[in-house]
Amino acid sequence: MATPERYYVPAASIWPIVGAVALFLIAAGAGATVGGLFGGSGPWLLLAGTVLILVMLTGWFRDVIRESMQGLYSAQMDRSFRQGMSWFIFSEVMFFGAFFGALFYARFIAVPWLGGASNNAMTAAVLWPDFVAQWPLTLTPGGIETTAMPAMGLPLLNTLILLTSSVTLHIAHTAIEKNQRERLKGFLLVTVLLGALFMFFQGEEYVHAYQEMNLRLDSGVYGNTFYLLTGFHGLHVTLGTIMLLVVWLRVMRGHFSPEHHFGFQASAWYWHFVDVVWLCLFVFVYIL
Structure with missing residues (x-):
């Protein structure tokens, strides 16, 4: 037996x-x-x-x-880790799906409704007579005027940074499977530094938005959705960078092998997920 x-x-x-x-x-x-x-x-x-x-x-x-x-840890434990990480990423998909849903509702349902769509002209005139049905909303009911964040500049730069980090992380992943330790150390470190650079530029973007564009959390539904989506994504980038940093420190201490490296793989899954979320965010928040 x-x-x-x-x-x-x-x-x-x-x-x-x-x-x-x-x-x-x-x-x-x-x-x-x-x-x-x-x-x-x-x-x-x-x-x-x-x-x-x-x-x-x-x-x-x-x-x-x-x-x-x-x-x-046995092979069965390894399978449990993989299942757990898969469900965790799925829960994160639902998390961001809720915020994207709020954005779509505000843009495609609430804004046209306030503008008088669907035979709602009389109600719209009572609720907000001077309302202009356009997106992004740069004027709140309280009279606060703001400016929409353009896609060019820091957002585009951060997009290029995250796309590059996915490439460097994939190269590092290939290196660990081939037991190329020096290549692994170098490209994984570059990925961590790119994550830190993304967070720095997002901080610069927020300072610019608050000080020069009057784009704040109280700047109506546009400001709310902008900071909810970009802020929570930035939080996920921070966590992903910490995870990759821990993995890099473990690599420097000789941890992981071509056969056993799920700690690295789980962090890579998470990082690629964060990158995909940013691409969706860049398109729907900054461009459209």
């Missing part, structure tokens, strides 16, 4: 609850910062949540890496 394949069950961990607390602090801190709540303590809550989430990621990554290097 063949020996059944063993399945490693890790010990109880504190990291899930630590991550939940960190996410709560981040959400509460971000809301309090934007809304001016809790006596101005919002930024401190946001900082505490960010620090705690970094502690959680460090501890959890450390435990999983230690278990993997000790040979505790």
Whole structure:
């Protein structure tokens, strides 16, 4: 009789609850910062949540890496990791799908409705007499005027950066499968640096939008959808860059082999997903 394949069950961990607390602090801190709540303590809550989430990621990554290097994971465990990562990316697709859905609703349903479409001229005249049914909306009901973010400039540059990072990451992936360690180290590091460069330029874009274009979170539905989509995508780029950085540090320590490198593969899946989301975002938010 063949020996059944063993399945490693890790010990109880504190990291899930630590991550939940960190996410709560981040959400509460971000809301309090934007809304001016809790006596101005919002930024401190946001900082505490960010620090705690970094502690959680460090501890959890450390435990999983230690278990993997000790040979505790079987082929069945590897399949479980792949299934888990696949479902996680699917949940992220649904997450961004909700925000893109909000954008499409505002643009193709709410804006024409306010403009008098579908025999709604009388209601539209009462709700917003001076409304002009065009997208993007550069005038809010409160009279705030803003400017739409153009596709050229930093957004196009960031698109080229992310597309290049997908190429460099694919080269690194090919290198690990062929056990070309030096090639792997170089191209993976370039991918991490491109991710950091993307985040830097997105920060520059936000500063420009706030200071020179009057494009803010309170700039009507256009400002809301713009910052929701680009902001959450930037958060995902940040997480993806951290994941790839951890993978690069592991590569520098001699981890992974052509046969066993799912940690690298999972990070690559995530990064390519983030790149695809940005392409959709670039088209529907910046161009159309």
